[in-house]
Amino acid sequence: MSRRLSVALLVVMLATLVAGCGGEKGDIIIGHFAPMSGDTAAWGQMEVKGVNLAVEEINAAGGVLGRKIKVISYDDRGDKVEAVNVVKKLISEKAVAIVGEQTSSASMAAGPIVAAAKIPAVATAATNPRVTVGEDGKLNPFYFRVCFIDPFQGRALAFYAVKRLNKTKAAILYDIGEDYAVGLADSFKKNFKELGGQVVAEETFKGGEEDFRAQLTRIKQFNPEIIVIPIYYKEAALAMKQARELGINAVFMGGDGLESPTLTELGGPAVEGCYFSSHYSSEDTTPKVKKFIDAFKAKFKEDADVNTALGYDGVYMIADAIKRAGKVDPQAIRDALEKTKDFEGVTGKITVNPQDHNPQDKTIVINTVKNGKIAFQERLDLTQLK
Amino acid sequence: MFLQQLINGLSIGSIYGLASVGYALIYSILGFSNFAHGEMTMVGAFAALFAMTAANLPFPIALLVGALGSALTAVTMERFAYRPLRLKKAPSLYFFIAAMGVSITLMNTAIVALSATFRTFPPIFPIKTVSLGAISVGVIDLAVFGVAAVAVTILEFVLNYTKIGKAIRAAAYDSTTAALMGISMDKVCFTVFVMAGTLAGLSGIFRGLKYTIHANMGNIILKAWICAIIGGIGSVQGALLGALLVGVLETFIAGFISSALRDVIAFVLLIGMLVVRPSGLLGKATEEKA
Numbered sequence A: 001m002s003r004r005l006s007v008a009l010l011v012v013m014l015a016t017l018v019a020g021c022g023g024e025k026g027d028i029i030i031g032h033f034a035p036m037s038g039d040t041a042a043w044g045q046m047e048v049k050g051v052n053l054a055v056e057e058i059n060a061a062g063g064v065l066g067r068k069i070k071v072i073s074y075d076d077r078g079d080k081v082e083a084v085n086v087v088k089k090l091i092s093e094k095a096v097a098i099v100g101e102q103t104s105s106a107s108m109a110a111g112p113i114v115a116a117a118k119i120p121a122v123a124t125a126a127t128n129p130r131v132t133v134g135e136d137g138k139l140n141p142f143y144f145r146v147c148f149i150d151p152f153q154g155r156a157l158a159f160y161a162v163k164r165l166n167k168t169k170a171a172i173l174y175d176i177g178e179d180y181a182v183g184l185a186d187s188f189k190k191n192f193k194e195l196g197g198q199v200v201a202e203e204t205f206k207g208g209e210e211d212f213r214a215q216l217t218r219i220k221q222f223n224p225e226i227i228v229i230p231i232y233y234k235e236a237a238l239a240m241k242q243a244r245e246l247g248i249n250a251v252f253m254g255g256d257g258l259e260s261p262t263l264t265e266l267g268g269p270a271v272e273g274c275y276f277s278s279h280y281s282s283e284d285t286t287p288k289v290k291k292f293i294d295a296f297k298a299k300f301k302e303d304a305d306v307n308t309a310l311g312y313d314g315v316y317m318i319a320d321a322i323k324r325a326g327k328v329d330p331q332a333i334r335d336a337l338e339k340t341k342d343f344e345g346v347t348g349k350i351t352v353n354p355q356d357h358n359p360q361d362k363t364i365v366i367n368t369v370k371n372g373k374i375a376f377q378e379r380l381d382l383t384q385l386k
Numbered sequence B: 001m002f003l004q005q006l007i008n009g010l011s012i013g014s015i016y017g018l019a020s021v022g023y024a025l026i027y028s029i030l031g032f033s034n035f036a037h038g039e040m041t042m043v044g045a046f047a048a049l050f051a052m053t054a055a056n057l058p059f060p061i062a063l064l065v066g067a068l069g070s071a072l073t074a075v076t077m078e079r080f081a082y083r084p085l086r087l088k089k090a091p092s093l094y095f096f097i098a099a100m101g102v103s104i105t106l107m108n109t110a111i112v113a114l115s116a117t118f119r120t121f122p123p124i125f126p127i128k129t130v131s132l133g134a135i136s137v138g139v140i141d142l143a144v145f146g147v148a149a150v151a152v153t154i155l156e157f158v159l160n161y162t163k164i165g166k167a168i169r170a171a172a173y174d175s176t177t178a179a180l181m182g183i184s185m186d187k188v189c190f191t192v193f194v195m196a197g198t199l200a201g202l203s204g205i206f207r208g209l210k211y212t213i214h215a216n217m218g219n220i221i222l223k224a225w226i227c228a229i230i231g232g233i234g235s236v237q238g239a240l241l242g243a244l245l246v247g248v249l250e251t252f253i254a255g256f257i258s259s260a261l262r263d264v265i266a267f268v269l270l271i272g273m274l275v276v277r278p279s280g281l282l283g284k285a286t287e288e289k290a
Helices: A003-020 A041-060 A080-092 A104-117 A150-164 A179-194 A213-221 A233-245 A261-271 A287-300 A306-325 A330-338 B002-030 B037-053 B059-087 B092-114 B139-161 B163-173 B175-180 B185-210 B217-231 B236-257 B259-276
Strands: A028-034 A069-075 A097-099 A121-123 A143-145 A169-175 A198-205 A226-228 A251-254 A275-278 A343-345 A348-350 A364-370 A373-380 B129-132 B135-138
Touching: A028 A041, A028 A080, A028 A306, A041 A069, A041 A287, A041 A306, A069 A080, A069 A306, A080 A097, A080 A104, A097 A306, A104 A121, A104 A143, A104 A179, A121 A306, A150 A179, A150 A226, A150 A251, A150 A275, A150 A364, A150 A373, A169 A179, A169 A213, A179 A198, A198 A213, A198 B259, A213 A233, A213 B002, A213 B236, A213 B259, A233 A251, A233 A261, A261 A364, A261 A373, A287 A306, A306 A330, A306 A343, B002 B037, B002 B135, B002 B139, B002 B163, B002 B185, B002 B217, B002 B236, B037 B059, B037 B092, B037 B185, B037 B217, B059 B092, B059 B185, B092 B217, B129 B139, B135 B139, B139 B163, B139 B185, B139 B236, B163 B175, B163 B185, B175 B185, B185 B217, B217 B236, B217 B259, B236 B259
Parallel strands: A028 A069, A028 A097, A097 A121, A121 A143, A169 A198, A169 A226, A226 A251, A251 A275
Antiparallel strands: A275 A364, A343 A348, A364 A373, B129 B135
């Protein structure tokens, strides 16, 4: 390549770079990625609706800093590799902040990408601690989240099993390929033992499997009072169905991964009476939650679920940070997100801990399945669990 | 415990079996791996599901609708994807590529048209088990065993005691000579695809009853293919035997050793079989196929 040509090319490249750095006018672009197909599609599809409702409300109220918000949503099929691809795409499309993902695995895959591009991201339902703090204990300065984390969720489940249900003999069945399941299983085990419980059997499977009877037959030998399934709803429904077929009568308990109408559709009577922790309940009567539920129903003619609520909070949390930052700049938005204090979301009050970027002292809901419907049991407060 | 795991394994094996038998049958006639056979199970499951939910038909009728739906799809596939290749005497690689194309087309059409969510049949069989001492056998499993046994018996009868069965066996033995003797290869292929499609449909429906129905159900073909090879490619009884064997061994591995090794076993078995006895369990020299 001749020198003249290379200089010309350099000039062109620099010009495009400068042009790209403009964008101080027009809409504020917020990216969003979620699994809208694949194993956890039911969640992704509900979350998109929550995100859109929040954007619509914010724009109807005049936008942020006098500018409208435009959201770009991409489907990552719940796949780690695809998650990386769509996040890169969102960054190339000038998103100043990103909402997502719901699963810990996909969020962790996107972590290094947003950190390198210096674009803040707010995970919605990703509860694994490593989403914001890596295995080496280093904080990812650009990742935040709306939800509580697994160690807290595992503690709440152990607490509920021992103190409320009086069960001290547990078995665990989980997916070894899913960060969420492994983290939650570990934290449940630790806390359950601390509270005087005993884990009699621990069985695993690999994602994509649909038959757990081999593992359940083994679990049955130990006669546990409670079987903990910190997995996602599809596998959970099948596991409960097969357990009932094998004549296992133990109580089932899981994390927020169980929460989906699909759980009862697939599991039918087999999932009746199982317990699971959650971020939110539609039976909550606080005015803020009530207003959100009504607005959602008016727009989509259905009930908002937990994913809708988390997606909705994610957008509002970013909008709140942009407002406090006073300018549409990813770095400034990141700094403002880190200083979030007493932000009133529909899933609870959020104060970001600057050390680990997790919401501090969020409340946790315990739900059950009653007559084929998800029913609110109790709202636990962190201080109760100490 | 051992007996219970055996039952668990047999029930998985019979689902594999319904898929692998049809696959083996097609292989024996056309001599290529029909990788779109997995999608036939998906079509059957969805056809039966919509027959029940949209048309409110009772389950036995829906079962027939599902089996017919996948048989019809199989015949259409044969007519438009494979027959032109067969008439042109194309090498089997072309068939293989066509099969891949059909498979990907059907799967993605299903994802676009029906979304990738998981569905299930309305409750038909109670979540009940028949208890024999400490062992429990699911009502659905009994139904699967029954249907698989009946379907394979009928298939065997057709192959061995009817005129078209004789034609099929002749075509499997040597299709060129059979055609010279006045056997219509078009008719033979049509019949084979009807039979294979019906069995695949049944496999998909029972898989839907036991687990879930979704657009990616066709992935069972990999297992069906392994089962057919282990049993002896091209042998109908072999495909069924191989499927039961894989189902039971998978379950034993998961139940007694480690579930992480579950999927490895099928491949280990496959490689072992290819090394020790390349013709499979019941595979004879190729002239005795079907």
